[in-house]
Amino acid sequence: MTGKQAFAKIDAVRDTLEEIALNMWREPEGPFREHKAAKWVADALEAEGFTVEMGAGGVPTAIKATWGSGRPVYGILGELDALPGMSQIVATHKEAAQQDGYGQACGHNLLGVGSLGGAIGLKAEMEARGLPGTVVYYGCPAEEILVGKGYMARGGAFDDIDYSVAYHPGTVTGVNVARNTALNSAYFHFKGITAHAGGDPHNGRSALDAVEIMNVGANYLREHVTSDVRIHYIITEGGVAPNIVPDRATSKYFVRAFTRQAVEEVYERVLDLAKGAAIMTGTTVEVEYLGGCYQNLPNMKLAEVLDSALREIPREGYTEEEREFARALNASAPKAYSTILKRTGLPEGTEFHEDVLPLSAAADSFGSTDVGDVQHIAPGIMFTTASYNLGAPGHSWQIAACSGHSIGMKGMLYAAKAIALLGLKVIEDPQILIDARAEFDAAMAGQKYVCPITDDMPIPQ
Ligand SMILES: [Zn+2]
Secondary structure (H helix, E strand, C coil): CCCHHHHHHHHHCHHHHHHHHHHHHHCCCCCCCCHHHHHHHHHHHHHCCCEEEECHHHCCCCEEEEEEECCCEEEEEEECCCECCCCCCCCCCCCCCCCCCCECCCCHHHHHHHHHHHHHHHHHHHHHHCCCEEEEEEEECCCCCCCHHHHHHHCCCCCCCCEEEEEEEECCCEEECCCCCEEEEEEEEEECECCECCCCHHHCECHHHHHHHHHHHHHHHHHHCCCCCEEEEEEEECCCCCCECCCEEEEEEEEEECCHHHHHHHHHHHHHHHHHHHHHHCCEEEEEEEEEECCCCECHHHHHHHHHHHHHCCCCCCCHHHHHHHHHHHHHCHHHHHHHHHHHCCCCCCCCCCCCCCHHHCCCCCCCCCHHHHHCCCCEEEEEEECCCCCCCCCCHHHHHHHCCHHHHHHHHHHHHHHHHHHHHHHHCHHHHHHHHHHHHHHHCCCCCCCCCCCCCCCCC
């Protein structure tokens, strides 16, 4: 049976995989600072006979590890970073392990290591059966700021893949065939003239006024964009005291939409808001573009094959202790829980999603991921496995808790097997990749991937 040797290998290295995932959970690292995670993952790949290149695409914490030769070249996308301020212990209540520390509230420890397990398992079966092809594991940094893969892509890291897969832990199991959003991000630094706010305000030019007026403009702009567009901002610097006219103020913006082109058009209009606000307030503005990412481009051919792989793999059940843990977490976020019950049609009281969502049930997301960049370079597909309690909200302490728990580990190992089985199916039936490629070419319609990370942008250290 296809997958038997891959699954046996994944089961055999289970302890090692769980240990790395727990290490990443205990010592979560921020974007472009994933030095420990990258080392743990790279060491495991090296021990399994992969050729490891650190600094893939010129990004210090990015890994490109290769095994095998010839085609098809299968890119497996792992991620390594955590979220700020989301430190959490394994518990059914919110409690930081380290005050204000990083936490695995997006489960990237499961993501990075599930993908690692997939690469290791696939290699084992290819080797045993003498199958052709190349397995490439990518350790991708800085997904949470949506630019890690963009930087890697700019450096050419994904140029030679034939197709890719990306696993993400989730509340449900299924293949992501719905839309999500492309994104641009930037800081707007306004500079004005300080003055005593009571004594001689007429001599001041407030940079904070400019930030506020730009935000007002953005709020009016929302009315005149398509309904998929999302504009979010925060003020990261707004002065030091009310009686000092702020000569420096900064806002940070995200602009999202269902297509890269729409993002670029709306972003241009946001730039005009900044210029207008500067003119109105007698200040100047400097735009610090932080990069962006593409929307996803799910390949339906690969989606069908992956969907059947997910249905074939035997799944582990949950223990009563795990079910109790999940019930408590579901009760802690009732709104998210009732939303997912409606979406899945599951009855009240359900602890976990233990099925595979049909492709037709995929729902559009207005979030973003830099996986979209890789999916615009070669055919690709993304999927989730149930790795948390059913009602865990996105980027939450509940997710951070499950990511350090056996609940997360079970979802991670199931994902590893799905990654391996997809690779085996593609090798065994070359028509899959021919069809996937034709679909990709038709979707791209002659357009080439243009990296949203411009050449002048230095790699953040
Ligand atoms: Zn994530």
